[in-house]
Amino acid sequence: MLRRATLILVLLLTLSSCAMAPAAPTIRLSELQPLPAEASAQVVPLRVSVASVVSPRGTVESYQPLLDYLSARLGRPVELVQRRTYTETNELIGRGEVDVAFVCTSAYISGRDAYGMSLLAAPQVAGATTYHSLLLVPADSAARSMADLGGAVFAFTDPTSYSGRVYPTSLVQALGATPEQFFDRIFYTYSHDDAINVVADGLADAAAVDSLVYDFALARDPWLAERVRVIHRSPPFGIPPIVVGPNVRPQLRAELEAILLGLGDDPAPEARAALKALGIDRFVSIDDTIYASARAVLTTVGPLDP
Amino acid sequence: MTGAHTHHESTPLPRAVHWAERVWRVVGAVGIRAKILGIVLGLVALMGITATLEVRQILSRTLDAQLHERSVSVARDLAARSTDLVLTNDVYTLHQLLSDTQANNTDLRYAFITDQSGRVIAHTFGAGFPVELLDANDVAGDAHHASVLLTTDEGQVWDAAVPIFDGRAGTARVGLSLASLDRSASGCTRSSRPTAALPTV
Numbered sequence: 052m053l054r055r056a057t058l059i060l061v062l063l064l065t066l067s068s069c070a071m072a073p074a075a076p077t078i079r080l081s082e083l084q085p086l087p088a089e090a091s092a093q094v095v096p097l098r099v100s101v102a103s104v105v106s107p108r109g110t111v112e113s114y115q116p117l118l119d120y121l122s123a124r125l126g127r128p129v130e131l132v133q134r135r136t137y138t139e140t141n142e143l144i145g146r147g148e149v150d151v152a153f154v155c156t157s158a159y160i161s162g163r164d165a166y167g168m169s170l171l172a173a174p175q176v177a178g179a180t181t182y183h184s185l186l187l188v189p190a191d192s193a194a195r196s197m198a199d200l201g202g203a204v205f206a207f208t209d210p211t212s213y214s215g216r217v218y219p220t221s222l223v224q225a226l227g228a229t230p231e232q233f234f235d236r237i238f239y240t241y242s243h244d245d246a247i248n249v250v251a252d253g254l255a256d257a258a259a260v261d262s263l264v265y266d267f268a269l270a271r272d273p274w275l276a277e278r279v280r281v282i283h284r285s286p287p288f289g290i291p292p293i294v295v296g297p298n299v300r301p302q303l304r305a306e307l308e309a310i311l312l313g314l315g316d317d318p319a320p321e322a323r324a325a326l327k328a329l330g331i332d333r334f335v336s337i338d339d340t341i342y343a344s345a346r347a348v349l350t351t352v353g354p355l356d357p
Numbered sequence: 358m359t360g361a362h363t364h365h366e367s368t369p370l371p372r373a374v375h376w377a378e379r380v381w382r383v384v385g386a387v388g389i390r391a392k393i394l395g396i397v398l399g400l401v402a403l404m405g406i407t408a409t410l411e412v413r414q415i416l417s418r419t420l421d422a423q424l425h426e427r428s429v430s431v432a433r434d435l436a437a438r439s440t441d442l443v444l445t446n447d448v449y450t451l452h453q454l455l456s457d458t459q460a461n462n463t464d465l466r467y468a469f470i471t472d473q474s475g476r477v478i479a480h481t482f483g484a485g486f487p488v489e490l491l492d493a494n495d496v497a498g499d500a501h502h503a504s505v506l507l508t509t510d511e512g513q514v515w516d517a518a519v520p521i522f523d524g525r526a527g528t529a530r531v532g533l534s535l536a537s538l539d540r541s542a543s544g545c546t547r548s549s550r551p552t553a554a555l556p557t558v
Contacts, residue, residue, distance in 0.1 A: 078493055078509045080466065080532075083485025086477055107444035108522060115525075133445045 096128035097121065097303075100149040102140045102158055103209060104291065105264060106242040107133050114153070117325040124310045135241055137211045138357070144168050144296040151299075151307060155291050156182075156345050157213035163339075167297035171304065172311045173290050173337035174329065176263055180337060181287035183262040184214035186222070187250045187279045194257065195282055197222040203256035205234040208246045210357050212261075213345055215243060218285050219259035221352050244268055251278040263290070267330040288348075289341035293334070312336065405552075420538040424464070425515050428533040429502045431462055432517040436529035439470055443478065443526040451479040458531075466514055466534040472527040490516075490532075498524025512536050 099118060101110050110133060122129040132149050134140050137158040143149045145166030154162060162168040173180050188194045194203070197219070207230075208215025223233045230237055238255070240246040243264040249255045262284070269275050293311065295304055314322050315333025326333065384392070435458055442451040455468045459481050467490075469480035480486055496503035496518040507514045513535040521527045 076489075076508075078487060078489045078507050078514075080487050080490070080509045080511050080514075082487055082489075082510075083482055084488050086486050086488070089476065103445075107441045111444065111522070111525060135445045135447060 094127050096130040097125060097151065098130045098132050098149040100132040100134065100140050100143050100152040102137045102152065102154045102291070103133065103135060103242050104153075104155060104212075104261060105244045109242070109244050113328050113330075116321070116328040120314070120321045120325045121307075121310060123321065125306065137209045141166060141168075144294065147296055147298040150296060150303065152294050152296075153291065154294055155209070155212055155214075156289055156342060157211055157217050157349060159292050159294060160213075160342055160346055160349060161211065162294065168294040169297070170337050170339060171293045171295050171308055172334040173292040173341075174263075174331040175315075175333050175335045176266075176290070176331050178332065179287070180290045180335060180341060182214065182290050183287060184218035184259050184285040185262050185265050185281045186219065186257060186259050186283035187247065187265070188257045188282055189250055189253055190278050190280050192256065192280065192282075197283060198226060200257050201233055202235045204236045204238075204254075205230065206246050206249045206255035206258035207237060207239050208243050208258070208260065209241055210239065210355065212243075213288065213349075214261045214285070215246060215259050216355065217345075217349055217352055218288075220355065221348050222283070224352060247275065247279065251275060257282075261291075263330070270330065286344065288345040289337075289343075292337055308336075416541065417538060420541055421535070424533050424535060424538060425504060425517075427462075428515040428517040428531055429504060429519070431458065431465065431468075431533070432502060432519040432529050432531045434458075435468060435470075435531060436519040436521045439529060440522045440526055443470060443472065443521055448479055455479055455481050462533070464534050464537045466509075466511065466532045468529070468531045470521070470527060470529055473525065475528075478527070490530075494518045494530065496520050496524075496528055507532065512539070 099114075099121070101114050103110070105113065111131065114131065118129045118131055132143060134143065137155050140149075140152055140154060141158050141162040144152050144154075144162060145168075151171065152168070154168070159168065159170070176182070186197060188200075194200050205219070207219070210216060220230055223230050226233065240249055240258070243260045246255075246258040246260050247265060247268055250258045265281075295307070311334040314326065384395075387395075435454070438454055439451055441447075442454065451470060455470070458468055459465045467481050469482075469486075470478045471491075472478050475491070477486060477491070490507075493507055494503055494505045494516045498520045500520065503518045505516045507516045511534065514532040515535065516530065516532045518528050518530045521529055
C-alpha cells in the first residue's frame with residue numbers, strides 16, 4: 052500500500068517536472084557593464100547629409116530611394132546624416148564629417164565662403180532650376196500681402212533658410228520694420244513641411260516656405276489647398292543645390308557627378324523611384340551665377356541673428 | 358519488526374493518519390452544540406480566506422494587465438517622441454527625454470533606445486548597461502509592439518519594445534517593475550484580513 056502511494060507520488064512529481072517549462076534566465080539589472088565597442092566598418096560609407104528642408108521623417112521617406120540607388124551604383128554603403136538646422140549641416144561639410152550635402156540656397160551661399168563647399172549638381176523641377184518663396188496664410192485669413200500681417204504670429208522655418216526667413220525678412224524690411232518689431236510673435240519650425248502644417252492648423256497666422264516643398268506637399272495632400280492660401284510668390288531664385296566638401300577626392304566627385312547627372316536617363320525602376328520620391332525631373336549641372344539674385348537679397352537684408 | 362514500525366512512523370502518510378485520529382478523538386469528545394458552532398466558524402473562516410485570496414488574485418490580474426498596457430503605452434509614446442531626435446542624432450535631448458519619462462513614471466525601471474543596427478544610443482542606467490537585457494526582447498519593424506515578462510534580480514518586469522519610424526530609426530524599449538503590483542496585492546490582503554475575520558467574532 053505504502054509502496055504504491057510512494058510510486059504514485061514519484062510519478063506525479065516526474066510528470067509535473069516534465070510539464071514545467073524551462074525557467075527563463077534571470078536578467079541581472081544591477082550588473083552594469085560597458086557597452087560593446089562599435090566594430091570598425093570594413094567599407095567606409097559615403098556620408099550624405101540633407102539639410103532639414105523637410106522634417107527628419109520626411110527626409111528619410113524622400114531621400115532613401117536615391118541613397119539606395121547611389122549605394123548600388125557606388126558599390127559601397129551610403130549613410131544619411133541629418134541635423135536639426137542648416138548651420139549644423141554646413142558645419143558637417145566644413146569639418147569633413149560628410150562627403151555630400153543637399154543644402155539650402157542661403158546655406159550654400161554662406162557655406163561656399165565659410166567652408167569651401169562647391170556645387171556638384173542641382174535638381175530640375177518642371178524644367179526649371181529655380182524656386183520661389185511662398186507667403187502662406189490660413190485659407191480663411193483676410194490678409195492679402197505682408198503689409199496685412201502686422202501684429203501676426205509668424206513661423207520662420209530655419210534661422211538661415213533663404214525662402215523661409217531671409218526673403219520674408221526682406222519683405223518686412225521693405226515695410227520699414229524688423230520682423231521682431233512687425234510681428235507679435237515669431238517662432239521656428241525647423242522644416243518647411245512643419246511650417247505649412249502650423250499655418251494649416253492655425254498655430255501661426257503666416258509662414259514663408261519653399262515652393263518646391265509646398266508643391267510636393269500639395270501633390271501628396273490636395274486637401275491642403277483648402278486649408279492654406281498663397282498670398283505672395285517671390286521672384287525665382289537659384290534652386291537648393293547638392294554640394295561637396297573641400298576634402299572630397301576629385302575621383303569621387305567625378306563619379307558622383309556622373310551618377311547624378313545620368314540618373315534622369317537611367318530606365319531602371321530604382322532610378323525612376325528615386326526621382327519620383329524626390330518629386331524632381333532629373334539632376335543637372337549648375338553654375339554659381341544662378342545664385343546671384345539670392346546673394347543680392349542676402350546682402351540687402353544683412354546679417355540675421357541666429 | 359521494531360525497525361519496520363519506526364520506518365512507518367517516520368513516513369508522512371501514517372503520521373497524517375495518526376494526527377487525524379488524535380484530532381478526531383478531541384472533536385468527538387465535545388458536545389453537539391460545540392460541534393455545530395465549530396463547523397459554522399470553520400466554514401465562515403474558510404469563506405473569508407477564500408474571498409481574500411480571490412480578491413487578491415483578481416487584483417493581481419487586473420494590476421498586471423494595467424501594467425502591461427501601460428508599458429506598451431509608455432514605449433509607444435517614447436518611440437513617437439524620439440523619432441526626430443534619433444534621425445538627427447540629438448543624443449543629449451534623447452537622454453533628457455528618457456530621464457523625463459522615467460521621472461514621470463515611478464515604476465519605470467528602465468528605458469533605452471537602440472538604433473537600426475541594435476546599438477544602444479541612449480539609456481537610463483547611468484554608467485554601464487545590463488547587456489543581457491539587449492537580446493531579451495525584440496520587435497519587427499511592422500509590429501505594433503512586443504512584450505515580454507522578464508525575471509530580473511529585482512523582481513519581474515514587463516518589457517515592451519516598440520519600433521521607431523517602422524523600425525527605420527531603431528527601437529524604443531521600456532521596463533515597468535511589478536514591485537508596485539506585489540505591494541498593492543499584499544496591502545489589499547492585509548486590509549481585508551480583519552474584515553474576513555469579523556463574522557467569526
